[in-house]
Amino acid sequence: MIIARYLLETPLDPEKVAAMMAGEQSAGTFVRVPGETDELRKRHGARVQRLTIVGERDRPTLASAYLERQGASGPWRQAEVEIAYPEDNVGVNLPTLAAVVAGNLFDLGEVTALKLVDVTLRPEYRARYPLPAMGIDGTRRSLGVPDRPLFGTIIKPNIGMKPDEIAHLVQMLCEAGVDFIKDDEIVGNPVCAPVCERVDAVMKVVRQHRERTGKEVMVAFNITDELDAMRRHADHVLAQGGSCVMASLNWCGLSAIQALRQHTPLCLHGHRNGSGAFGRHPAHGIAFPAWQTLYRLSGADHLHVHGMDGKFADAIDEVAHAARRCLTSLGAEDDRVLPVFSSGQWAGTLGQTHSRIGGSTDFLFLAGGGILAHPDGPRAGVESLRAAWEAVSVGDDIARHAVRSPALARALDTFGGR
Structure with a gap:
């Protein structure tokens, strides 16, 4: 698995938002679609491995028109989130790897701030990419x-x-x-x-x-x-x-x-x-x-x-x-x-x-x-x-x-x- 760690800020339930992030960047979208079977989700779905609330704010870091339309209000909770993505979703494809761990996540309406903190790889997966020449x-x-x-x-x-x-x-x-x-x-x-x-x-x-x-x-x-x-x-x-x-x-x-x-x-x-x-x-x-x-x-x-x-x-x-x-x-x-x-x-x-x-x-x-x-x-x-x-x-x-x-x-x- 490819492990990505984030710092998430949202006025909504952080666990639900984190789960939505995992779905958005793997096999899911905002509604269930035909062909999105349980077997497919098990094989290609990302999963939230850890979530820890680390603080809250009385105002959002960034505005979200989506949340404003929902009438959402604070507090805006901050959470450390760890999501595991299946390697087979990426293969050996560096731009796609970046799209998976980052992609549209920064633009999600439920999010008022998001920091991609780190990306951790298995040694076997890292070995599939070029090494330094010198x-x-x-x-x-x-x-x-x-x-x-x-x-x-x-x-x-x-x-x-x-x-x-x-x-x-x-x-x-x-x-x-x-x-x-x-x-x-x-x-x-x-x-x-x-x-x-x-x-x-x-x-x-x-x-x-x-x-x-x-x-x-x-x-x-x-x-x-x-x-x-x-x-x-x-x-x-x-x-x-x-x-x-x-x-x-x-x-x-x-x-x-x-x-x-x-x-x-x-x-x-x-x-x-x-x-x-x-x-x-x-x-x-x-x-x-x-x-x-x-x-x-x-x-x-x-x-x-x-x-x-x-x-x-x-x-x-x-x-x-x-x-x-x-x-x-x-x-x-x-x-x-x-x-x-x-x-x-x-x-x-x-x-x-x-x-x-x-x-x-x-x-x-x-x-x-x-x-x-x-x-x-x-x-x-x-x-x-x-x-x-x-x-x-x-x-x-x-x-x-x-x-x-x-x-x-x-x-x-x-x-x-x-």
């Missing part, structure tokens, strides 16, 4: 970094540079010692820097750096587009010696990401931009644990989780929980994905990032301004991260450690009051 271990092997966090940055300014200007910046960042560089999410195939021209210019300097130093730098080229274009762009990145492509998951969609995974052996860097529209409200939408389960079934290797004390709205606990979920296998095989911390990150946020995910070093730490805006330049920005990690890894205070690292001291002076 995942955590493959990314580490590619970069030759076995035992510390991976440090990277983002091309800034976000957009407007020409391919040769981007290549110049990438060369500077390679020489500064980064492990990873990515395009911004708004840079797909702009007129100022078409993706193929960008790939050619950037990979030329990456290959030269590799040949000169033996050091691999992974570049995540943003190939977000319609599926055929993404396939072509991925092929071009591979032909130029690249190792990674990036896509905006929410706007490409589950089936396009799954098809891209099946097409290319490249590392697939999954950007979550837009996820706030689905999950930011505490009572309505799709929470990160459920969202990441679906996109991990598409075969992504890396997933963004935002950042500690960053520029986005997420609480530290939310960011930490998202990262820990990425580091938890969905099935029997190691299908963990690399959590990517970004947004307002710098040397000073590295310590709590490490501690809040249980001391794991399996994460990609992206510092845009934290590297590029360091007052002594990108090399010093990278040095500040390395020095901060030296302190964090032995339990030392980074401010005390900064006495021995001018780059870290300057980072603390520059970014510490933000």
Whole structure:
């Protein structure tokens, strides 16, 4: 069975509404129809496995014209609901899986708020979907970094540079010692820097750096587009010696990401931009644990989780929980994905990032301004991260450690009051 957990809000009997949800998303509708036999319901009907009342409100979170027509009034009770859906209703079909556990549920008139909290799968069912091509271990092997966090940055300014200007910046960042560089999410195939021209210019300097130093730098080229274009762009990145492509998951969609995974052996860097529209409200939408389960079934290797004390709205606990979920296998095989911390990150946020995910070093730490805006330049920005990690890894205070690292001291002076 596929288990979905929800937070439900309704002024009606929550048990009846939950049962209606299970029927709506499996074998039933609002009335019994011909052919809807007891045998069919037993075989294909979803069932409510658990319901717990957790609170109530004196007003609804969202309006419902349906309830207004019924003259329904409060209190609006909130309940945790767990529903089990038969796997055979879905088969191996990722968009349909999403339609089953979410679908029309958010629009039901009986509901004034609904949050899809999590989706849990049997290991045997998870194994029927693509695994990451590289995942955590493959990314580490590619970069030759076995035992510390991976440090990277983002091309800034976000957009407007020409391919040769981007290549110049990438060369500077390679020489500064980064492990990873990515395009911004708004840079797909702009007129100022078409993706193929960008790939050619950037990979030329990456290959030269590799040949000169033996050091691999992974570049995540943003190939977000319609599926055929993404396939072509991925092929071009591979032909130029690249190792990674990036896509905006929410706007490409589950089936396009799954098809891209099946097409290319490249590392697939999954950007979550837009996820706030689905999950930011505490009572309505799709929470990160459920969202990441679906996109991990598409075969992504890396997933963004935002950042500690960053520029986005997420609480530290939310960011930490998202990262820990990425580091938890969905099935029997190691299908963990690399959590990517970004947004307002710098040397000073590295310590709590490490501690809040249980001391794991399996994460990609992206510092845009934290590297590029360091007052002594990108090399010093990278040095500040390395020095901060030296302190964090032995339990030392980074401010005390900064006495021995001018780059870290300057980072603390520059970014510490933000």
